[in-house]
Amino acid sequence: KLTTVEEFEAATARLLETGAKVGADAWQMRVKNQTPHCKFGEQGVCCRICSMGPCRITPKASRGICGCDVHGIVGRNFLRFVAGGAATHSDHGREICITLSHAKEGGDYQVKDPEKLIRIAKEWGVETEGRDIYDLAHEMSELAQEEYGKIKGYSRWLKRAPQHTQDLWHAAGIEPRAIDREVSCALHMTHMGNTSKPEALIRQSLRNGLSDGWGGSMCGTEFSDVLFGTPKPIDTEANLGVMVEENVNIVVHGHDPSLSEMICEYADSKEMIDYAKSMGAKGITVSGVCCTSNEVAMRRGIPMAGNFLQQENVVLTGACEAIVVDVQCIFPALGPLSKCFHTKFITTSPICQMPDSDFIEFHSDNAGETAKNIVKLACENFKNRRPELVHIPQLKHKATVGYSVEAIVKTLDGVTNSQVDETGTTKPLIECITSGVIRGAVAMVGCNNPKVRPDTAHIELMKKLIANDIVIIASGCSAQAAARAGLMDKAAKDLCGAGLKRVCELADIPPVLHMGSCVDISRMMILAAELAKDSGLNISQLPVVGCAPEWMSEKAVSIGNYVVATGLDTFLGVDPYVSGSTEVAELLTSGVRDWVEAAYTVEKDIDKLGDLMIERIEAKRDALGI
Template sequence: MEEMPKPVLVEKTLETCEIDRARMSLMNPALIEEKVQERTIDDTAQEMLRHTMREGIETVWDRYEMQQPSCTYCASGLSCSRCAMGPCRIIPEHHRERGVCGADGDLVVARNLLDTIATGAAAHSDHGRDIVETLYKTGKGTAQGYGISDPEKLKRIAGELGISTDGRSDEEMAVDVGLGLLEEFGTVKNEICFLKRAPEQTQAIWDAAGIRPRSVDREIVEAMHRVHMGVGASYVNILLHGLRTSLGDGWGGSMMGTEISDVLFGTPKINQSQVNLGVLKEDYVNVSLHGHNPMLSEMIVRASEDPEIQALAKKAGAKGVNLVGLCCTGNELLMRKGVPMAGNHFNQELVITTGAVEAMIIDYQCIFPSLPRTASCYHTKIVSTSEKSKVVGSYYYEFKPGNAFETAKAILKMAVANFPNRIPEKVYIPGKPVDLMAGFSVEAIQEALGGTFQPLIDAIADGRIRGAVGIVGCNNPKVKHDYGHVTLAKELIKHDILCVETGCAAIASGKAGLLMPDAAFLAGPGLRGVCKALGIPPVLHMGSCVDCSRILVLLAELAKALGVGIHQLPVAGAAPEWYSQKAVSIGSYFVASGVYTVLGVMPKITGSPNVAELLTSGVHGVVQAKFAVEPDPVTAAKLIISHIDGKRTELGL
C-alpha cells in the first residue's frame, strides 16, 4: 500500500499573525464606512471589510493605500531595468531623453509592454501545456483517476490535427492528440493548428501584417529576445510582435487549455449554483479552491465524495465537506460541477477572515503571497500544490497527475482534522448567497439555440440583439471592486447588447444578480424578449479567464456563418478592472483578432505618445481593430455602443 502523501512546510516557518494596532486605532466608524463604500460594491465583501478594519487585519486595499503615491515613471512605462547599466528613467524635461544604452521613451515603453504581453501569454499557455500533458498521461494510463469525459470533442480535435480516429480507443487517440498538441508549443511547421478555426478574412489580415504565430513557445521566447538590450529598437516592430505573441496564446496555448479541459473533465453545460461569501457553511468543513488549474480541484471534488472523507468529517463534528471556489479554479468547477463560488480575486483574503475556512487550496496565478499571513490570524491552513507556485508559510503537497486522487484525499484529511481548531468567536459568515446560472460553453450556447447559431444571427440581424460584448478580466484597487464590471454590463444590456463574460468579471455579475434569467428585466426590450424565450440571462458566464478562447471560437463561428471577418461583426471586448499580464495578452489577442477593446485601467504606456497612438489608432490600419481606454464604465458603454452601431451600418443591418 502506498504511503499517504505528506505536506512540506514551505521554507519551514509559518507567518505569525500581525495585527496593525496603530492603523486600527485611526479607524473610527465613520472612516471605516467611508473606506468600505469606496472599495467595493459587493455586499458580503463590505461586511468583511468592516470586520477586517475593526480587527486591524490587512487587505489588498490597505496595501494599495500604503503604496501611494506611486512612481510616475513606472506608471508611465518610462523606467527601464533591462541591463546593469541602469536602471534608467526617461525624463525629457531634465534632458534625459534616452537611457544609458540610447533607448528613447518609445522604445522603453514598447519593450516593457512586450515583456508584459509575453509574461501573460506564457502564464496562460503554460497552464494549457499542463492540461495537454495530463491528456497524454491519461491516454498512457499514468494519470491517476483521470479519464476522457468528452470523447466526441476528442475526436473533433483529432480530426483537426489529421489524426486517425477509425476503430481507435479514446486512450489511443488521447496519446496522439496529446503529442500533437504538445508539438504546437514548439512546432517546426510554423503554424498553430487552431488558427484555422478563424475565418479566412481574419487569417488574411494576420498574413498581411506578418503576425501569424508560428508556435506558442517560439513567439514568447522571441519576445524575450527582442526586449534584451541591443536587439529590438523599433517600437512599431516590437509591438507587432506583441500581437503575434498574444495570438499564439489566444488561438494556441489558452485554446488548448480550454479544449482539453473539456475533453478530460467534460464540456460545460448550463447549470445553476450560488455565489458570494455566504456560500460558506458554519456546520461544515469549508475548503476553498483557489487559482486557475482544474487538474487537482477536479480530484478534490471526487475525493470530497469519498465515504472515508465524509465519515471523518462527521467524526470531527461537521455535517460534511463544503467546497467553494475562488477565481478561475472556482470558475472551472462552477462551469462543470456547479460548485458554488465564494467570490473573485479581491475576495480571497476576505474568505479567510470569516474564520470558517479550514483549508484554502491554491495552485497558481492571481494568488496573493500574503495569504499565509492572513491565515495565521485564524485557524486556516494554506495548502500549495504547484512546484511553480510555492508560497512561503503554506503547506506544500507535491501534486502530479500520477498521484492526484491520493493527494486530494490527503489534503482533505488535513482540512477535516483542522475543523476542531476553529475559534468560534472569530467565525462570521456574512449575508446570503445569490443564485447564478453558468456553464455557457460554445456548445451549450449552440444547444440552447436549438443546435444552430442561426437564431442568434437572426436576432442580431433584426435588431433584437444590437450586438455582443465580451467583458473579461480581474479586479484592481484602482477601480471600486466589481463596480466597473457590473456597471458596464448593466449599461450594455439596457441597450440590447448581449454580454458574455469570463473570470472575475463573470463572478462580479453573478454577485450582482445578472447571471439569472430574472435579470432580463434590466435589459432592453429586444434582448429581454430573447432571454425570456430561451430562459437565459442577459449576461452569459462562459468560464475562466483561460476560457476567453471560447469567445474567439464563438466569434469565429458567427463570422463564418455570415461570410465575414471577425473585425466586421457588431461586437467588442472590455476589461474594466484588469490588473495582470494575462489580461494584457487577452486584450492584445482580442484586438489582433479584429475586436475593438476598451480598457478601464490605463496600461503603462502614457510615457510614449507614439505607442499610445499606435495602440489606440494606428493599429487599426493593420488588424482592423484597436484599443480604447476609458475608466468610467458608463462612458465606456457609450464608446462600445457607438462602435457596434457603426459595424451594424457597415453590414447593412
C-alpha cells in the same frame, strides 16, 4: 433584485473588523501604503533591462544610457508584459496536455468528452477510426505538447479562424509559430541592444498574444473539456454566503482544473463526508475563488465564493478550513493572513511556492491520493476553528453558468424559428442581431483592480449594456462579479431592453452568459469565428466588442492583444503603462487597425466607456446597414 456594490462593501467592512481583531492586514490597507504610485512606472518610461540603468525618461533626459528613446522603452516594456501573460496562460495549457497523457480507463483522469477529442483529432488530421479512446488521447497529448516547441509551421488552431482573418495575420506577419517560441522571441527582441522600433515591438506583441489565444489557451480550454467535460448550463450560487458554517469549508483558488477537479471529486465521496462528520462537522462545502472557481462552477455547479479581490475575505470569515491553490493570481498575503486564523493555506505547484504555506506537491500522476490527503487535512482542521471569529456574510445569488460555444449553439437550436431551420450553427443569434432584437454583444472579461472601485465597473457596464439590448458573454473575475450581483440569475432578464428580454425568455438564459475562466476567452474567439463564418462577414464587421474595465494582470494584456488581433475592438478601463509614449499609444489605439481591423480604446470614466462601446456597436450596425 441585484446585490449592490454597497452591500458587497458592507460585508467586507465587517470582515475587516475581524481582521483588525487578529492583527491581519488586507489589500485595502496595503493600497494606502503604495499610493500614489511611481509615475515613471505608470507611464512605462523606466527601463531596467540592463545594469547600466535603471534609466528613466524625463524632460531633461530624453534617452537612456544606451540611447534608447521613450518609445523604445515603453514598447519593450509592453511586449515583456504581453510575454509574461502569454507564457502563463500557455504553460497552464501545457499542464492540461500533460494531464491528458495520464488519462486512463478507471483512472483519476478520464476522457469525459470523447466526441470532442475525436472532433479535434480529425481537425488535426489524426486517424480516429477504430482507435482506443485513450490511445488517441495520448497521441493528441503528445501532438499538443509539440505545439509548444515545433520547429516548422504555425499554430494548428489558426485554421479555425475565418480565411480573411488568417490572411490578415499572414499579411501582417503575425501568425504565431511554436507557442514557446513567441515568448522567447519577445524576450530576445527586448534584450538590451535589440529592437527599439515601436512598430516591430507591437507586431510581436500581437503575435505573442495570438500564440496564447489561438495556441496555449486554446489547448488549455479544449483539452480541459476533453478531460473534464464540455460545460453545459448548470445552476450554482455566488458570493461568500455559499460557505456553510456547520461544514468543513474548502476553498479552491487558482486556475488549473487538474487539481480542483480532484478536490471536488474526493470532497464529495462518502468516505470523506463521513470523515468530516467524525470531526464534528455536518459535511463538506467546496467553493471557489478566481478562475479555478469558474472551471468547477461550469462543470460541476460548485459555488463561487468570490473573485480576485475577495480572496482574503474567504479567510477572514474564520470558517475556512483550507484554501487550496495551484497557480496564478494568488496573493502572497494569504500566507501571513492564514496564520492569524486556523486556516491552512495549501500550495500545491512548484510554479507557485509561497512562505507561510503548507506545500503539498500535486502532480497529475499522484492526483487522487494527494487530493484525498488535502481534503482529510481540511477535515481535521475543523476542530481548530475559533468560534468567536466566525462570521460568514449572508450574501449570495443564484446563477446559471456553463455557456461553452457548444452549449450556446445547442441553446440556440431550441429557439430556432421558421426562417432558420438549420441546427448546430450560430445563425439564430445572427438573425436576432440582424433584425435588431439584440443590438450586439460585448465580451466582458478580466480582473478586479483597486484602481477601480472593485466590481462596480463590471456590474454598472453590464447593467447599462443589457438595458440597451446588448447581450454579454463573460469570463474570469468579470463573470464572478456578474454572478455575485445577480446578473447570471435568469430573473435579470427584467433589467434588459425589450428585445434582449424576449430572447432571454425564449432561450431560457440569463442576459450575461458565463463562458468560463480566462483561458476560456479562446471560446469567445471560436464563437466570433463561427459568427463570422455563419454570417459571411469578417469578424471586425460584427457588432461585437471586448471589454476589460478592471484588468490588472499580464495575462489580461496578452488576452487584449489576441482579441484585438482577432478583429475585435477592445475597451480598457485601466491604462496599460503606455501613456509615456505617444507612438506606442497611437499604434495600440489606432495604428494596429491597419493590420488587424481593430484597436484598443482606453477610458477610465466607466460611464463614458459604456457609451463608447454602444457607439462602436451602433457604428458597426450602420456600416452593415442593419
